Amino acid sequence: MPKRKAAIAVGGVAALGAAALLLPHANASQDTDQASGATGTAKTLKSADASDLAAQLEKILGDAFAGSYYDSGKQQLVVNVVSGDDNVIVQAKKAGAVVRQVDNSIAELTAAARTLKARATIPGTAWAVDPRTDKVLVTADSTVTGAKWNRLESTVRSLGSGMATLKKSAGTFKTFVSGGDAIFSQVQGGSVRCSLGFNVTASDGSPAFLTAGHCGVAAKDWSDSETGRPIATVDQATFPGNDFALVKYNDAGTQAPSEVNAGNGQTVQINQAADATVGETVFRMGSTTGLHNGQVTGLDATVNFQSETDPNGVDTVTGLIQTNVCAEPGDSGGSLFTQDGSALGLTSGGSGDCTSGGETFFQPVTTALQATGASLGAGGNGGGDQAGAGDQAGAGDQAGAGDEAGAGDQAGAGDQAGAGDQAGAGDQAGAGGDQIGGGADPSAPGGDQSGSGSAGDQLGTGSADDGSSLTDTH
Template sequence: MIDALERDLGLSEAQVITRLANEERAMAAEASLTTALGSSYGGAWLNDDASKFMVATTDPATTKAIEAQGAQPVVVSRSLDQLNGIMQALDQAPQQAKDGATLWFVDVKTNTVSVQAPTVEAAQALVAATDVDKSAVTVAATAEQPTTFINIIGGAAYYIGGSRCSVGFAVTRGSTPGFTTAGHCGRAGAATSSPTGTFQGSSFPGNDYAWVAAPGNTATPYVRGSGGANVTVRGSTQASVGSSICRSGSTTGWRCGTIQQHNASVRYAQGTVNGLTRTSACAQPGDSGGSFISGSQAQGMTSGGSGNCSVGGTTYHQPVNEALSVYGLTLRTG
């Protein structure tokens, strides 16, 4: 940590050690004063070099108690509870107003709530959509465009409520990133997490494919391979019967076999799925939707099968090209 803080904050080792000690004292003082000041507490912060610990209060009579903790009191007009109430109102504003803004946060240093958007007008629109005290809110234009930092990689896990499936292949539709997966993993409209997205289309039974739009995430041309290495997807040409094939899933990882047949129809309890490819690669629950790849060519998404990876088994995949065609998707390749 000391090395990283020296590098990223431009400090000497001695300065880092002093800063960490000051921060530790501030944490203890803040925990104590939050309780002691009660409804008058207005928040706390360290100055730029962490040499001073500032504590805000709406009650001038509490300044002595703040000083007794080695902190510098700042008398303000609004408590932290009041600022958090403004935040709650903004969080509950109509979605259309929130869609125009970029971020909003409590700024204890200025004793206000800050709303930022690509334009000042968009920030003002969010504030106007609530009945908050406008004098307690500042607005500003920002160039920030926050995104999540999840890379969409074939074989990785994603979640639908309490269930888990696996990413098939990263795709785009227009400028929207997302991924293919198995249709039995979710219906259109179902929400996913890690990465966050929404099922846009799903077909099961009959077929077993789906696609999830995951805006804000990064579509990559990779499938998670053996030992943490990634395999680059370069296309989606169908491999011949007898070809070697590997699959990646969030339960059993990277497993390989051979293609036994194309165009198989399989009867599941939920109904029959047609046009599947039968392979000797094993799989287990949670691997559903995960990538099948032969060489560098995407083949399909894990549908189902029999057996397991302890005793071996047979696994079927839904060919990816059908899903790409039906939903107008572009496979992410490298």
């Protein structure tokens, strides 16, 4: 039997007129936040280097450390401090960071997140620490009304002035089944469609890939075409709480290169897994919508999805990466990565679409690798110490809110329904381009994914606006 090549061909149609990104210093569709009140001379850094530096400075600053973010406009790391030894702060400046004095400490922001979890774990809500504003950003989707809204608003007010901000989203939080190469599974009542995130090597040395946990919970056997034979089987799946799954290829001889297919025959080599940094430019590839870019807006985010299996239940996912990148149903599990080939996340859920924009949340790849024992790229599992998730106050504590998969998107429920989000033709559009490696069906719609990429590094992407609606993508 010939060996099967399973390349991550992250397909999908990119928006027409999309900017050609993944070029040095390209910042289209980005908010280039300036560090208000920041002082000091900082080094010009790539986002990956800024993440490493942030992790180092968190240890140096100790209790004085109050989060950090990457100023993509100036290509500098901004570190927040609340107090501390002036000599320590001088060390931070000498290390190359911009140091900014803020009011809220990590401990205070974490406490605020805990209060939200205890008092406002309401379906359709999410929160994450935003180091750029030094506050907890709380978001409510269109389902949070009446008594629920009053409860959430009252809880935010109780945190005190200057501790949190509350905004309303026009959409609904839900999971997006799909992302990266399209993968399919047949379940009772229909079919489920998700996206392959990144090829990895399992702890026993066998070839495998990562995708969303709500996809792995929804179905066990996965194929690279809607009606094809299964080529991979779920080994581990976690949802809610976290949202990742390790799926092993059935053929131990499968060649699973560490790359993302950016469309038009172009690929991005994935060299390592890394933690995200607030403010950095990121790219998402999905089988439904193709390549889109945006910016990391928060870390350790908590999302509360309405449970599909329990009308009164909530599926909470914590520790997520929050972005302003758009996504749609069928993109769940897809790849979130950087220009330099760092794997960051797996598409979980969010709101909006790639016409009006939106907010999308991602399961950190580093967490998935550490939990499953798998390795990616050259075998590195990414920097667990990278600043970001842990640095952003409340991430773990915030779990529960935003993680809950929204009503049609809840893993297992909406995703498993097959008929729901997955069975729809819309969800499967572009499947051909997303099919795993050689298994792709050239006759499937969206084979070449128009505008999904250009030569070399120039990957065309759609603009990622701050969306007003929260939708989960599978």
